[in-house]
Each structure stands twice: as C-alpha cells, then as structure tokens.
Amino acid sequence: MNHIMKIKIILTIILFSNICIYGQQTGLIRIDFDQPFDTTLMLEKVYLHTDRLNYLSGEDIWYKTYLVNAENNILTSHSNNLYVELISPSKEIIQRQNIQIFEGKGNGDFHLEDSLISGTYYLRAYTNWMRNFEEYIFYKTINIISSLNNVNDSLVYQPTYYNAGIDLQFFPEGGSLLDQVSSTVAFKAINTEGNDIGVSGYIISSENDTILPFESTHFGMGKFSFTPQKELSYYARGKTEEDYIFSIPLPKIFASGICISIPYVYDNHIIVCINTNPESLPTFIGKEFIIKSTCNKLISNTRITIKSLSDTLIIPIFEMPMGIAKITLNTMNELPLNERLVFIPKFQDVKLNITSDSINYSIRSKVNLEINLEGDYEGEANANISLTVIDQLISENANKYASNIASYFLLESEVFGHIEQSGYYFDPDNEDRLDKLDLLLMTQGWRDFKWKYSADAALSFTFPVENEFSIIERLRLYTDSIINPPPNVNINTSSHNLLNKALIDDIQNEAYYRNMIKAHYGLNDTIMLEEFEKVANKIIVKPKDEHVRIYGTPKKSDTYEMTGNEFGYTNLIEFLRGRFAGLQIIGREPNIIIQIRGPKSLSESSEPLWLLDGMPVGRDRIYDFPVEEVDKIEILKSGAELAMFGVRGGSGVISILSKQAGYGLKKLEKTISNKHLGNNDYFKQRQFYSPKYDHSEPENKTPDLRTTIHWEPYIYLDENNKVSVSFYNADKSTTIEVRAEGLTESGIPIIGKTTYRVR
Template sequence: MKKLLFFIVSILFFIGSNAQVDQSTLMEKIKEHDEIPREMAYLHLNKSTYLEGEQIAFTAYVLNKQILKPSEATNLYILIKDENNKVIKEKLVLVEDGTSSNTIRVDSLFTAGNYNISAFTNWMRNFKEQNYFVENIKIIEAESSDENTASATTENIDLQFLPESGHLLNGVINTVGVIAKKHDGKGIANAEIRITNDKNQQLAQCKLNRFGIGKFSFIPETGTAYKAEISYPGVQSIIYELNVPVERNGIILSAITTQEELRLLVKTNPESSRSLKNENYSLLLHNLTESKMYDIDFKDKFSIPFLFNLKDLPPGINTVTLFNSKNNIIAERIFFNYNNLPKTTFKRPNIKASSDSIKIQLKTKQALDSMKVSVSVLPKFSLSDQNNHSITSYLLLQPYIKGAVQQADWYFNEIDKRKVRELDNLLITQGWSTYDWNFVFNKDLKIAYQYEDLLKIEGVLNKPDKKNQEFLIHATSTRAPQRISLPGNTKSFIVNDFFHTTESELEISRVDGNRLLPANLFVRFSPSAFPDLYTNPPYVHLDLKKNAPNIKLEQPVIFFDENRETLDEVVIEKRIDKVKQRERKLNNKEIYGNVKVVDLDDIMLYRTLSTYLSTQPGLNVNEPPGSLIVTAGPGNSFGTPSGLEGRSEGGSRTDSSMRFYLDDVPMENEFFYQYPLELVDYVKINRRGLGGGFMEANGSIRVYSRPGSIYEDSRTIKPQKFQLPVAFSQQKKYYIPKFSNEYGAFFQSYGVIDWKPLLKSDSKGEISFKIKKPQVDYQLIIQGISDDGVLIQDVQHIKLNDADLN
C-alpha cells in the first residue's frame, strides 16, 4: 500500500520537561556550552570510484570547529564499512598541525559495491552533532559494466513535508518545505506538488528543484483534511490522503533570507492572543561564537518583525530560538549567512612544461598565512569524482543537516540569489539544530570519551624487585629507544605520548649490566580496541553516469605499489662463499657504512667484539676496565697510546668516540665491555658518520645480534614482544596505477594522473608541484586549510596546450 509520510519535525520536545533554568542564567549556560571545544574532521579523497587493486588515498583535515584553525595533534580513526555495516578496514593516523595522509589498498577484502568511509576522533564521540566525516565510495571490477537501474517509481518515493518552524498553526500563513527522494537518496528532479483541501480546492503548488527540494505556503485550518498530488516525468500523478495535524494555539517563526539580510517574523493567531498577553518570550540569535537575546511582547499584536543585517553576523549557520518564560523551546529556525565566508580559491595556475613533466604553480586569490593543500589530478571528464562534498560544504553545512546532502558543494560555487534561496529551502527540509538543550542545561555533564593524543602503555612487573630496575623499549624505524628507570619495589610504570606503528612489534627488555633480558612484564594498552561510532549513513549512493562507457578494459591496468619487489642480480659462481655472498648483499643496501659478517672462524679466533674491531682498518680500539672506546683514525691500534684519545678518566665514552648501537638501539660503551663475539651476526661500521645526524658526527658502530645461534648465552637479546591492539598506520607512499593506454575512454573515465597529499605554501604564499605530462585534458581538484582559519577549495580545468614550454 502506497503511503505518504507527513513528516513533522517537532522541536517542542522540551515542553513539560524538567530542563528549566532561570532566565538570567540562560545566556551563561549557552556560553558554557559553546566554550566546550569541538573538533571537525574531513577527508579529501583522491576520488570516489576505485578499481580493484588501487589505493584509496586521502588527506585528513581536523579543525577546531569554532575558529576553523588546525588542531595541534590528535588521533584520527578511519573506518571503511560495507553496505551491511561490517568493518572492512580500519586505520589509526596521527594528525599533526591539522593534517595527515595515508592510503588504503583495495585488496581481496573488497568486492564490487558501495562502501562508507568514516573518520572521527575519540573526543567527537561525546557529542550528538555530526562533527565526524562519512562519505560513500564505490568499488568496481575492471571488466564489468555498471548501469544505474534505479527508477523513481511510486513504490520507492520518500516524500516528506516539513513545517518551517516545526509545526503548523491554524489560521495564519505557514511555510512548508518539501523533499522527495528515491531509495538511493537522490532527489526526484522537477516534480510538481499540488495541495488541495477536502473540497478539492487548490491551496498551493510548487515545483521541486534538481535535488527534489522545494517549498510552498498556505493557511491550514484545524479539522480540515488535505491532499497532496505529486507528478513528474515518466510517472502518472498520484494523489495522497494527508492527515495534517494543525495546532489551534501557538507561535511560529517565518523567515526570508537574502544575500544581505534576514527578515524574521514571530507570529501567532487571534485564538492564542489571550493566553499570550501575560506571557513573556525571548528570541535568542546564536551561533558558535556569540549570542544575543531579544524580548518578545505580543500585547495586542499578532506578529513581531525582526530585520538582521547579515554582514554584522558571523558567516555560516546561525540559529534563532524562541523561549517562553520557563525557558522551554517554542520554535526554532536555522539559516545560513554567506557574508564573509571563510573560503577562497586559486588564481589561474602558472603551468610550465618540459619534455616529460609539467610544473604547476598555484596562488590563492586571498592572501593567507601558511596553508596546506591536497591535490587530486584526474582526467577532465573523469567519472571517478562524484563526492557530494568539498571541505567547505562539509565543515560549514553538514554538521547542521539531517542525513546527507546531494551535491552539497553546488551551494558554495558561483554563489548568487538562487543558491541563497535553494540553501534556505534545504535547511527547512533537512536542517536541524546542533543545540541539544538538555545537554546545554545539564549541570552534571560528564565527558565520557577523553581527548587522545598518541598512545599510552602501562607495564606491570610480574616480579617486582627490591633493587632499582631499568627497562629498555627498543627502537623501531619510526621511534627512538626509550629507557625506563624504576626505584626498588615499584610494581608498574606508565609511558604516555607513545608512538608505535602497526608495521612493528613492541619489544621491551630488562637491562642487567651489559645484558638485555626478557622484560617479564604484563602490558596494558590505551586505546585497547578500535572504537566504533554510529554515523548517519550517507545515503546518496554513487552511480555511474548514464553516458559513461562500459567498464571494459581496452588494455590491462598494471598496479605498482609498496609491495613490489626488485629481484637481486643473480651471479653464478663455481664455488659459493655464503658469508661473502651475504656480506655483499648487505653492503649493496648500505649507502654510508661498511658491513662485516661474523663467521665461525672469526668467533674462534677473536672471541670478543673489541678484539674483532681492532682488526678492522681505520679504527682505534681501546678497552679500559668497564668500557669499550673506538675512534675513527688512520691506525688500527689495540691498547696503544693512540687508542687512548677517545677515553676520558674512568673509561666512559668521550665526544670524539664512535657511537654504539645494538640492533639499532643506542647503547652506552659500557655495555660492550668484553662483549662475546659469538653473540654478533654482523657489524655495520660508519667511520665518517654520514647520514646519521649530529649524534653520529664521529661515526658509528652498529652491532646486530645473531638470531637462533648455537652460540647463544644469557647475554643474547631476547626482548619480550607485544602486539598493540591499536597502533598508528605508517604513512604509505601513493603509487599511481599504470595504464597501457593513457588517452582512451576507459582511462578518461576512471584513470588517475596523480595525487599530491600534503603540499605546503612557500615564502611567497604559493603552492608548486610537478606531475608527469598527461596525454589528455585534466583537472586539479584542490582542498586545503590555512593557519588563519580559511578553507581552500577549487577545481581547475586544464587543457593540454595550457602550458609555456621552456
């Protein structure tokens, strides 16, 4: 049975509630509410439609909601879910100075279909408003075809009528928003709506826009039945019976917005005038940065007008709320102020071409402080960029909207009177107030989810010792080693601000003289699991355009990625010296140092590390009691006067001696005193210290432990290993998929030219980057932020001949 839902968004949800505060404290409560910091997240995706095997590349932007300036540092969770809400991929990235970037491979866990990608911080989970990011992406098979078979039949229409201020009032002109959508969230364009009463008299009519949104005005009456007739191309008009609830008494808000002003009318009807004469009302105009209160006194009036100059109000969403004397909310209306919008675009790019590449220089139309942008370079007629949002529409509009917005970015490009009007209609039909008044008035508000910046680990000792103890958290490729010193009888320790990636195991050893022993710890981690967040599903599904070519490969697509392996050159020898072969392989990978592999003959001959090093050219070795000191020099003396130049009184390391490492962990010289050579697999000697920074100015010796050796003893490093349940994803390089044909129809529909995730402005305020010279016309899809709170978005279309050849 066909049924029309007359969807009334009532904001009388607080009448009769206990959430009442004294009128004098209302402004204070609102101020306290607004001062609670908020974060907003946005992901600039390199595109919206991906082939199997590609990388989903993104740049994350996290901003302070009140001032749109970059967050200093925060943990950002990234989830990809399928249409059944099952998590397919999850990542944790560290956002620093408002930005981060990464990639997610479209691997065997994905199948063709629609997915949701979301991004949020733990702090965002405290609030009902949509400060998180969620968007649809589509995965397609390389040799399939995709046709949009959805049709706007009467069986799958979602038709809603929404009164402007939340309810209808008898006997006065009411404005009603209309929205008509298909099951996939797309609006039914150009549908016509007729409203008639039970006498078949037409009371109102309107034509919906391209997104299926419109509005009409009429005078409803209690006790009257109404009908709505909807018609649109290709479908016979249908008439619905409407039981419209109309209130006999009450107050409504009626607003008209232009580019310059807001005209607001607070009005009632004669039936309500008697009860309103002795009642005081207040009109609150508020936003994220300020609030103003206006007294309302009807007396003998049925309407009270207000006129606001929008140039005097903050840009973006503003809200007007009508309170009675008990601070119950009577009506509410939100509107958007386009004036002084914190948004800018770029001037026409300066493009210089060489034989095989192009250099692109971009400068914003508005002078900005330091800015960071990401750029997706796609063919001009790409079908792979169907995201509904830009950074501007998502951060300034989406948090105040119920559900998703179809082509939300359209409202922020080439702004004119029509777009002001259309956005206002959108706010009538889908807008909602982020002010949860129970939240505002709650004196005992508790923050359930804490702000997160990096990780935290807590080590609990299985056997506390009366003596002082020392632990070593081993270094990884992204983190320096860390020593933990504990007084005797200490049972546990906590490490805050800890950074660790999923690519590495956490290794902890207990330091005992010059031995590293298993830590014998129990470790707790925070966070201990990936959090989940209920997100309003972005129900505007992505579909290929009807004029898109069949998705059939003209020539194979070859994906190059971080998993590719370059095979070593094969050298065939009559006799193979395995030690020399391994030594040669290790040296091929070493840029600055020289690698020496320790074999059985070395162990039997030299016994200790110090004796072995004394045989290496260019090293001066000295082993006074309790220490090992090595300096780089022309000789290779052992126990000679020239070897004393690296030693200070007491035998400790001096500024001229080489730095020691054990398995890439910086160690003190004392650790290697009389160190058994049987524990050494190989040694990397960097005499000049090149590539090691100031810490290795005098060179370095890196000792690598022998794993699984028959020569192991109690000094062999056997760190206790842990797998963190949640760790950061190391930033991955984006690899451009290679197409055999980079000018055909398939490439122009779904190909990728380049992706630049994190570009920063130079001293001239310009952004510059290079790309491989395309073979087709292309577009630059640019998103970004500035340090002074301006959002950057632009799309620049470039023709192949739009370049000056050097």
C-alpha cells in the first residue's frame, strides 16, 4: 500500500512549562549543516582491531586502524597522523607510536617486554584533531599476563557476595511523567561494583495500592507502562537477584506539559506519538517549536505547531544513515530542550561469512578460508577487512559479546559510559537485539554531546588537523606519562573484562613451556624490520600525605584514596555512587538526592556539607571538579567529627582533598628528543611471521609456538564480494578461532567469526 508522506521529519518533543530544562543551556546551538560542510568541522572516529584481548609478556600486539568520518562511518583522509599508545595499569604511557594513515587505514604493532607485570592495560588512539572532541578518543582494554610473577588480584575475576545496595534509576520516555497520560518508563539497575543486576518487584502508589509488577529483562534493564495521577506518588518496591530488598521513589509527576513516545521503528519510517492533557492543551495550542533531527549531521530543521491532545507522526528515515539518530526539540530562539535517541536499523543482516575447507586439521597443515559478504547489502563492493586467527585458549574472555567495529562505530562512540556486552546488539543471531538496543537508548541514551557550539563567537580549536609529521606536534605528546583521561572516556574495568583463575593458570603454564622452548632454540615470533625509538621517559614519586584538616582522621572505611585507575567517570558525583557504606545517591541531576545515613533520618532532605580542600563549596563546584585531580575522599558521620561544623554539618560532611593541595604539582624529569621530526619518523611496522610448511626450510625444524596463528590487516573483497586466504597451523592441538572485522565502501561495519580444530 502506498502512503503519501506529507509530514516532514520530526522527532522528540519534550517541553514542560514548569520544570528545569535538561538539554543544553542558552547560547549553545548545533552546527548548521544546511550550509556547505566545512572540512575543518568534520568529526573523526577511530577504531583499533587487535589480534586478541589477552596476551603474555614477551608477545606482540598486532592492530589495524580504521579512521572514519563520524557522519557516515566512511574511511577518511581528513587526518594522516594517528597516535596509538599502550598505557600501563598505573596510567603510564609505555609506548607511543605515530601511525601514518592512508585513505583512512593504517596498522602497527607493540612488542610487550618480558618485564611487564600482569594486569589490565589500555590502548588509546586519537588524531591531533580528535583532541578537540575528547569523547571520540578511542580506548580499548587488554589483559597482559606475565609468566615471571604472580597475577595481580585486580586481573582475576572473583565473585563478590554483598547486600550493600543498588543504583536503580527510572527514565520516563519523553523526559517526565505527565498527569493522566500513559507513559512508558524504562529502568536500569547496577550494583555497587558498577555491573548490571537483575531486579523485580511492584509499583506501589502512595495509597498503598499495587499498580503493576515489573522485572528486568536484559542486563539489569526493563520497562513498564502506566498512567500516573498527579495526586499520588509512586514507589518501586522489590528485590535484586541476590535478595537485596529496596524501595525507591519514581520521578515526580507534572500537572502540565507534553510527552512523546516512539512505539515503532520500521525499515523505512518511525512512528512518533505526541500526547498532552486537557490542562496543558490551552498553553500549547498554536505555539511553534523547531524540531532538529541529526545523525552527526542535520537531517531536518522543521517548525511544528501543536494542534491537539494526541498526534501521530510518520517519520521517513530514507535520508538517515544506519546508526543512532538524535531527535531534539528547540524553542524558536534555538534553545535545545530535550533529546530522544533511536537506532536506524539499516543493513542489519549484513555480515562476513567465513568458511574453512575442513573442520579438523593436523598440526602444520594448510588452512584455506573463503570469506564472502552476506545479507542485503545492495551491491556493496570494495570492502576492506582485517583478519586474525588465534588459539582460542588465550582468546577466552568472560564477555561473550565483546566490543567490535560495529558496536563501537554505531553505539559505543555515540552513547558514552560503559555498555555491558555491546556486541550483543550487533549479532544477527540475537533476534531481539533491536528491541534490547532501544531499551538501552531509553536508559543510558540520555546524553549531551560536544558538537553543540557557542552561538556568540566564531568556532576556535586548540588542536589543528595533521597531514604530516611536524615538530609543531605538542610537546605534551612526548612528555606526559601520567594520563588524565577525558571526561567521557569509554574504559571498563568491570568483571566482564576479567579472567577466571583457572584460565590464567592454563595460560601461565603455557607461557612457562613456551619460554623453555624459546630459550632452547632462540626463537622469536616476529621478523624485526626496524626498532621503535623511545623518545620520552618520566618518573613520578608521590610524597607523603600533606593535607591540612580541621577535623580528626576518619575511620578507614570512610576514607578512599585514589589509586590512579579511576577510569570512565564523568564527574565526582557519579564516582561516589556505591563507594561508601551509608552514602545514598539517588537519581540524576537536577533531581538528584544525596544523603548520609546516621547524621539525620532519611526522611529529611538535607544534603551533606561539601568541603573542597577544607573550604565549604556548593555541589555544582564538586560536580565540575575533575576526578583525576582528586587525591582522597573522606566521609564524616559521627557526632564528634561533625561538632565543629555546627548546623551546616548536621547532615554529614563529604570532604574532597585535591592532589594540588596535598603534595603539589611537582615538575617531572623528562628526556626529550629534539631532532627534526620528518616523515621518516612514522612508526615502522613489522611483518607478521607466517611460516610455510609446503617445502622444507631450516627454520621449520624448530617448534612452532604461535598463539596468533595468522594476522592479515589488509584484505580486499573482489568484485563478487569474496576473497580466499591461506595459512599454516602451528604445533599445538587446540581449537582455533577466526575473526574478521572491516568496513564496506559506504561505511557499513561488518564482522564474521568461525572456529576449527587442530588435532
């Protein structure tokens, strides 16, 4: 049936005449993409495909880089220099490489010294231009296991049993609950370790009536629908999967306003419902607003007039690229009011199909792979992929659905904060993945983004685009070894990245055997073409605690000393969630509730007194204070501790002690290479060693101990979207895992996986 779509693209409308606005503040507007697109305003994203996630010291990390235009995920030549860093568990840059990017592609490798300790390490990648938009800087977590020392406890996943509480938050679709209007409410629950946790229970009214049951259905998330009444308040009462009992209030109900819902997202259009109530309708009838629909570029900039209690809109999506669309309501003076995220489901069945010529092989036998593009890809051609073939023993990870090129470009780089098992939403075998993805966007998807700029001044940027290796490249890149992560980095240290002890023991036993054989035969895994020159060193020593306090020393359980591993927190308030017993943080700004048990009853709403280096400050100052500049946090709860603060300390005290006040910003010793930096200073990649056993060679008489059996960073599909790859197995009987990731010419991320057995 043909439909004439007369309605222009319109998305999220959220306005309340008597509430705080959750969007950007006055003076911030989006880039006007209606004008010719200026290349200097192009946003870049980068992704690193590594051969695996778990390594032994003494091995090599192989990686392929994909640099794309954030608008459409198409490979770009906007920048030609990419900086890739290996960062230690203590946040020290161990190695830094400058990779030359050609047509959006590059590759490199890190050799891991035998002296590296076991722990969680990080890869960081960025262009100089990306430093203007720090939320797009790429981070990846890897595990390194040393055969020379015991495994750091921080690397081993140890199940924790506790009943210290949860952080359960509710997200009404459209922003808020509106009196007498049916609302869908999404929720998300995490435990004190920051991991998802299942919950179930009932919604109870203030008259003690049971309204409806609720239960999480996916990674601690779920949703329910009900019609609220402004005369009542509502609570969620229930328990976690570990039997922790909770009672948490739902958000406030507003008497007037407009709320929206998006019940369906189809292949070619979105259904948007806009509802208000009789009390609000006289306020909004005839008023105009601006609706902006963006997918990293402006798709629509349209005026809308409110006409009735309920309107249904059909939004065509043929102009929208695959990925997340941000739908924003603005006032006529360009003030953004609110935002709803939806996923545009194009090319969802496109994937790489990998088949081997057998499922069982002997050691050192030849393997022939056929790789082809499958699905509705509309004649896509010229796909570029990278391929890794690894021993499954060392590739095993607690996260079944680890991050990949599709989940990063289409989700993780747009929705900031840790996303549990992000690969789940892009595995075609998960039939419910799109419904679960929309649930994620309804909860974790309420975000502000840095591509909204000031309307009062011309745009200016600190870091220029780099197209060659220049001495102008900031000195900081060569001297800083203590990293202050950007405020929205996507680093996760949850249990999903950790390894079980049995697996670590197996890997260490394997390492012990390999080291014996390598020492006997003088073996190496790679052919060295040219050594990488280290150009900077730094040593930092933290002096003793020199903080001046006007109160006594709190109990150890009420003190937290920063370790330097506090990645991924957007602000101090988020960092404090679940950090101290008795400290409750409920909701989000501007409706957040912060209370300390003990000093006053939880029925009282007074917030603790905030101290920054001994000086009373407002919560907004704490909210803006960088997490990486904090040295210690101390909670004061007892009467003796609070007596000197008088009435102001009646609800407890949270004391933030900064690094600068504690031991100063010491000058650090550096050694800097002052030589001219020309094009010859790009990192010289090494060649992956892949032996051929079809004829006799002297080196073939030595044991083959490869863990990464094959690594090929540049594979191009032919005109039929197929390609053949061949290599030889090593000497170990094991299960081999084959993984491929890449991009099509039009920016569709593609992934594929298979396994076979060596006997």
